[in-house]
Amino acid sequence: MQFPESWLREFCNPPLSTQQIADVLTMGGLEVEDLRPVAPPFSKIVVGEIKEAVQHPNADRLRVCQVDVGQGDLLNIVCGAPNARPGIRVPCALVGAELPPGDDGKPFLIRLGKLRGVESQGMLCSARELKLSDDHGGLLELPADSPLGRDVREVLQLDDHVFTLKLTPNLAHALSVYGVARELSALTGAPLQVPAYPAVPPVHDEKLKVTVTAPDLCGRFSGRVVRNVNTKAATPQWMVDRLARCGQRSVTALVDISNYVMFEFGRPSHIFDRDKIRGGLDVRWGRPGEQLKLLNGTTITVDEKVGVIADGDQVESLAGIMGGDATAVSDDTRHVYVEAAFWWPQAVQGRSRRYNFSTDAGHRFERGVDPSLTVEHIDRITRLILDICGGEAGPMDDQVLRMPEQKPVSLRVARASRIIGMPIDAAQCLEAFRRLGLPAQAAGDVITVTPPAYRFDLAIEEDLVEEVARIIGYENLPTTAPLAPITAMLPPESRRSRFAVRRLLAGLGYQETINFSFVEERWEKDLAGNADPIRLLNPIASQMGVMRSSLVGSLLHVLKFNLDRKAERVRVFELGRVFMRDASVQTTDATVRGVRQPMRVAGLAYGEPDGLQWARKTSGADFFDAKGDVEALLAPRTATFEAAEHPALHPGRCARILLDGREVGVVGELHPRWRQGWEFPHAPVLFELDLDAVVERQVPAFVPVPRFQPAERDLALIVADAVTHSQLVDAIRDADTAGLLRDVLLFDVYKPKQPVAGMGQDEKSMAVRLTLASPDATLTDDQIEAAVTAVVDNVVRQVGGRLRS
Incomplete structure (x- = not known):
């Protein structure tokens, strides 16, 4: 709100x-978000x-x-503006004037000088040179009745400030x-100028x-027909200036009046071109397939x-x-309907977001607009139309169908005192409600307030407590230290924190990334x-x-981003x-029906495990590098690995944990298919784990x-090529x-390239070291x-193995 x-x-x-x-x-x-x-x-x-040019x-x-x-005496001023012509009144900077600071932050001083041999006794200014707008197409033309010699700041009311409020819903x-x-009057006690709406x-x-x-x-729906308006009439400068300081540019007189x-x-309103309305108007819900071209040029389906x-x-x-383009007023409009x-x-609520745009009208209506003053506001709009565009007003048509029910809300003074944190009495509460214009009646310690038609936010007792606190002033509330027993919520020793998991992965050389939870459907x-997948x-x-x-x-997306920027590791x-x-x-405070939302931790390694160095020559991180990181992440718990298949991973280089x-x-x-699709020079290795399993520890x-x-x-044991490391270790442990x-x-695997005596072509040698000990005596x-x-x-x-001889 600006x-x-x-x-x-004025109010x-x-x-x-x-x-x-x-x-x-x-x-x-x-909250005043900005003041300038x-x-x-x-x-x-x-x-x-300008008398002569x-x-x-x-x-x-x-x-x-x-x-x-x-x-x-007339001043001789050299000017290069294309609209410099006799008869117009413009800002004139006299000799010694200081113009607004430029990009260097220093003010621009006007001096007596010559331009191409002709003396110039000042400067005629554009809006851009005065930093009033970005318009640099010519001189800023002032109203014809502007007093000569009067300070431009006074004429244009430039000693003014613009408030920008950040309002909660x-x-x-x-x-x-x-x-x-109205709020300022309640907060300060200053009188409020209540507007009159003459019919x-x-x-x-x-x-x-x-x-x-x-x-x-x-x-409620109100409206009237106004005939014979002059839609080409110019919007008064005072209205243009006020709209500009509200962040709204001038369009046409009728649109400006509505805004x-x-x-x-x-109260948002709308002005239709009466001659473009076929028959009457029907206020209803849309029908599937109906289309509408809006004023912003967008065609939507309702x-x-x-x-x-x-x-x-x-x-x-x-x-x-938003109104439609078909009945929008134009320069050819003669009769209008004001609604x-x-x-x-x-x-x-939510309708604008369905079509990916928002409007001032929707912003107000979805929060609630006073239903009691539609007729009065049409009278105000009509009066402005008649004053600016002329015309002939018709009778008011006001249909009241169903108005919001103003349900009384009760406030217990003792409870309000406890919530606010300071002693207050019924008289203070009644005074606060009086200043806010809220009808209130007291019955002992209970005050009943009937919200006015423009207050849609007063529904429960806490809403009234907030109103009392606002009028008292938050800055006047005492500072009271909270009194509550403090019990340390120690996590169980059998679980480590997520931050510990992050620190462990960082210690292993990984860097954390944060990504969106919504992704491309192709990835899924x-x-x-x-x-x-679950669609948005x-x-x-x-x-x-x-x-x-x-x-x-x-x-993988993060890896692609880094490789595109020449990262090697x-x-x-x-x-x-x-x-x-x-x-x-099922739906609870932390879950949504039909959707399971577990936490996971995943890692990716690409490039040399130890970076570029002379002591180790490898083609990049491999399966066993990632497997070792997983074992370190799960330690001291010992994981087992079994060959598996996964849609994202190499069929022969993938294991479930x-x-x-x-x-x-x-x-x-x-x-390999996805490595080629993502155009990676080498295949990265990845792991993904349930976080609950990672944070558990012995x-x-x-x-x-x-x-x-x-x-x-x-x-040294000779076994078939098909025997895995896990099968061999299980056999050894079962013998204990x-x-x-x-x-x-396991410290060595030997597979001869040429036939060797004692070993078949489909066999290999696996060397293991056994560590044996007894807690009671030396073996x-x-x-x-x-x-x-x-x-x-x-x-x-x-x-089916045997000892290698």
């Missing part, structure tokens, strides 16, 4: 400075009239003007200059037939959830939001195998149309939420330091019936040999 201070003071003029008014409004809940003067400082710039003798684009500034009654003045007597008897078939859309009354009293105003042929207006209505807020199909009703971009069920696509991770369909999920037999994630190399338990030295034995085996470590040779023999025998039985 408006000039001078307009506000309420407290004895306060501009900054003090801003402070009062802010502390009263109407309407014009920068400048001096000695007066109204001058002749061609400069030495320059084709310059003119020598004789300017009267009310000093008796419950302050719809302050979306007008009068509404803000305009009808001159003719024409009425437009209007039928309201949707009372749940429109509760002016909206900013003045907060349905039964959107309110419209239609005539006998077509839809003419989007109810409470003001009360649209139910719930019937307007290709990388997650999700043929039915109103995505912010076409490529962000579905909710992600995997973090893989987001990480990328290691990133994300900790975020994914979204999957699950019919078993299991903890205690439960699958918690996947790790692997990107599928509670540390004391284990005494071993007193007896362990024994180590190395075994005595409980002596502490660790099994004897017999115990060690028995344990090794049991391991070899069990490998023979379970995986």
